[in-house]
Amino acid sequence: xxxxxxxxxxxxxxxxxxxxxxxxxxxxxxxxxxxxxxxxxxxxxxxxxxxxxxxxxxxxxxxxxxxxxxxxxxxxxxxxxxxxxxxxxxxxxxxxxxxxxxxxxxxxxxxxxxxxxxxxxxxxxxxxxxxxxxxxxxxxxxxxxxxxxxxxxxxxxxxxxxxxxxxxxxxxxxxxx
Amino acid sequence: xxxxxxxxxxxxxxxxxxxxxxxxxxxxxxxxxxxxxxxxxxxxxxxxxxxxxxxxxxxxxxxxxxxxxxxxxxxxxxxxxxxxxxxxxxxxxxxxxxxxxxxxxxxxxxxxxxxxxxxxxxxxxxxxxxxxxxxxxxxxxxxxxxxxxxxxxxxxxxxxxxxxxxxxxxxxxxxxxxxxxxxxxxxxxxxxxxxxxxxxxxxxxxxxxxxxxxx
Numbered sequence: 001x002x003x004x005x006x007x008x009x010x011x012x013x014x015x016x017x018x019x020x021x022x023x024x025x026x027x028x029x030x031x032x033x034x035x036x037x038x039x040x041x042x043x044x045x046x047x048x049x050x051x052x053x054x055x056x057x058x059x060x061x062x063x064x065x066x067x068x069x070x071x072x073x074x075x076x077x078x079x080x081x082x083x084x085x086x087x088x089x090x091x092x093x094x095x096x097x098x099x100x101x102x103x104x105x106x107x108x109x110x111x112x113x114x115x116x117x118x119x120x121x122x123x124x125x126x127x128x129x130x131x132x133x134x135x136x137x138x139x140x141x142x143x144x145x146x147x148x149x150x151x152x153x154x155x156x157x158x159x160x161x162x163x164x165x166x167x168x169x170x171x172x173x174x175x176x177x
Numbered sequence: 178x179x180x181x182x183x184x185x186x187x188x189x190x191x192x193x194x195x196x197x198x199x200x201x202x203x204x205x206x207x208x209x210x211x212x213x214x215x216x217x218x219x220x221x222x223x224x225x226x227x228x229x230x231x232x233x234x235x236x237x238x239x240x241x242x243x244x245x246x247x248x249x250x251x252x253x254x255x256x257x258x259x260x261x262x263x264x265x266x267x268x269x270x271x272x273x274x275x276x277x278x279x280x281x282x283x284x285x286x287x288x289x290x291x292x293x294x295x296x297x298x299x300x301x302x303x304x305x306x307x308x309x310x311x312x313x314x315x316x317x318x319x320x321x322x323x324x325x326x327x328x329x330x331x332x333x334x335x336x337x338x339x340x341x342x343x344x345x346x347x348x349x350x351x352x353x354x355x356x357x358x359x360x361x362x363x364x365x366x367x368x369x370x371x372x373x374x375x376x377x378x379x380x381x382x383x384x385x386x387x388x389x390x391x392x
Contacts, residue, residue: 115369122371126235130374176320 282340
């Protein structure tokens with residue numbers, strides 16, 4: 001019986017230590033800085049670059065249309081003195097219609113750019129949300145707060161800040177490591 | 178002497194029992210579950226804890242991804258009085274692919290009824306769902322190796338079904354199943370959800386549940 005008591009005692013100590021560390025981990029209130037995650041996540045830069053390339057193409061379409069219209073306007077101003085009353089009215093109407101069309105197109109493009117921006121941002125947010133959820137589950141955190149710098153977390157000890165660890169894991173996952 | 182024997186027994190017995198228990202549990206965990214009926218298998222698959230169904234809600238849109246095991250597809254095609262040869266042939270045919278069902282809805286209604294704001298957008302979405310999903314859905318490993326989509330089927334339900342449901346088929350390749358997870362992504366379909374990702378545990382695919390066929 002005496003011999004059995006030693007292994008039993010060791011097992012009891014191990015269980016106690018295990019539960020101590022487990023409880024210490026799970027009872028912690030931790031947080032991540034969402035802005036830092038968004039800035040530091042490597043996919044943000046990739047998605048942003050893709051978005052900017054798309055937006056540039058869309059805007060350059062508008063610019064070339066506007067340039068064409070301005071050229072026509074200059075030509076009209078140059079030659080208006082030679083035009084008859086009927087020609088003048090017709091050219092004015094044509095230029096007016098074209099301007100309206102360009103304005104509509106410009107608005108549509110602006111909307112499309114905003115939509116693309118929204119989609120790109122949401123993609124990055126989805127990744128971060130998924131990773132933080134998985135990280136919390138894996139490491140046994142009952143809750144992970146998201147600080148965004150607008151006052152939702154006024155003070156937290158540095159030890160409660162998981163941002164660096166989460167960012168490291170997030171980037172490693174993105175890079176397929 | 179007797180005391181020593183008793184002590185030896187005290188140590189040896191739990192060790193042997195532990196080893197046996199470990200072997201038994203290892204064997205049990207390696208075997209896949211078998212079900213008597215399709216209904217029982219469906220019930221098991223639809224339990225999120227079992228890992229075959231994953232769900233997400235992003236910006237009001239519900240996404241769910243279900244892995245369909247081989248036997249479920251076999252049962253769909255197998256006649257009632259089919260022979261064992263026929264069963265084996267069908268299993269051989271379907272086990273070469275991975276089948277996933279993706280469902281998407283908003284407020285319990287299919288995408289075509291809720292997302293397009295005008296006739297043009299409606300037409301574009303019909304086109305996207307019917308012909309353009311190869312560009313929008315991807316399955317790849319953590320190291321970014323892509324499994325090329327073999328086929329997909331997106332039936333028009335004309336508002337009769339609650340979610341928009343699409344069946345995707347990918348090749349089952351052992352080298353990719355050796356990785357821990359596969360990533361299933363759906364790019365934005367004009368609903369501002371961004372890219373939506375599901376992580377599929379390959380262990381679940383390797384140990385997929387089956388059906389006990391009566392033949």
